[in-house]
Amino acid sequence: MPLAHEERYALAERLCARYAEATEAVLVGGLYGSTARGADTLWSDLELLFVVRDGSGARGFAALYAGTAIGATVMEESKLLRQIQCPSTGWPMQMAILEDLHVLQGDASLPARWLEIGRATPRALHMQALEAALPGLVFESCGRIYSCRQRDNRHDLHVSVVETLLEMNTALCLLNGSWVHHDYYDGIEDVFHFDKLPEGYRELAPALWDSRNPAEAAALAERLLGSFVALLRAEGVTMTDWAELPPERWPLAPRRAI
Numbered sequence: 001m002p003l004a005h006e007e008r009y010a011l012a013e014r015l016c017a018r019y020a021e022a023t024e025a026v027l028v029g030g031l032y033g034s035t036a037r038g039a040d041t042l043w044s045d046l047e048l049l050f051v052v053r054d055g056s057g058a059r060g061f062a063a064l065y066a067g068t069a070i071g072a073t074v075m076e077e078s079k080l081l082r083q084i085q086c087p088s089t090g091w092p093m094q095m096a097i098l099e100d101l102h103v104l105q106g107d108a109s110l111p112a113r114w115l116e117i118g119r120a121t122p123r124a125l126h127m128q129a130l131e132a133a134l135p136g137l138v139f140e141s142c143g144r145i146y147s148c149r150q151r152d153n154r155h156d157l158h159v160s161v162v163e164t165l166l167e168m169n170t171a172l173c174l175l176n177g178s179w180v181h182h183d184y185y186d187g188i189e190d191v192f193h194f195d196k197l198p199e200g201y202r203e204l205a206p207a208l209w210d211s212r213n214p215a216e217a218a219a220l221a222e223r224l225l226g227s228f229v230a231l232l233r234a235e236g237v238t239m240t241d242w243a244e245l246p247p248e249r250w251p252l253a254p255r256r257a258i
Contacts (some may be wrong), residue, residue, distance in 0.1 A: 028105070045071060053076070055076070060073050123147050138228065142164045
């Protein structure tokens, strides 16, 4: 029988206590995700985070309990600090987890300290992370929407739409130096409060999510991608199209470290 919220939360408390006792390395252990927010259902998973002392060798685990999937992520403190101070596409999720975390073991004041360190990350580093992630974000998945139109492929259309919008969410998080607290469509709506958004995003993103017609979806995607590119350029994000460069200027080799 699937676990009710109270049972799921009690299980998290037991798991955190047992893990802290077994490893003797936990700085902070807690619960995040839908169960932490009280928005879980009988079929939700159980998501745990343990931040441990450097060099402890502690590892994460995954398990099933009464049909409930349990996942425990374990990170050394130094790795966590690198992630929140050196943004990548994983930075928004890491910050959201820290803000949502219900501490069940360890020092409950630490997540707030780590959040402040993450919030202090210079905007220039967010911009560098965004530039490094493009065009792997948005452009490739948006191209799949156009391919679905050309092939009249309704089977793969929605997957391509979801990929495009979730990747755009990640890009907008980096651009705004912020994060969202939900997955999938609720995460799309979380972005609505950001200061920097593509023109028409609040209307185009939901309409694209709901579209099941390849021609309609591709038309919406073209409008949204155009607004997205215009926003990135206005914010000074570098997007170099190699077609505009002579071959001898293609950056095929990494730059030498200084």
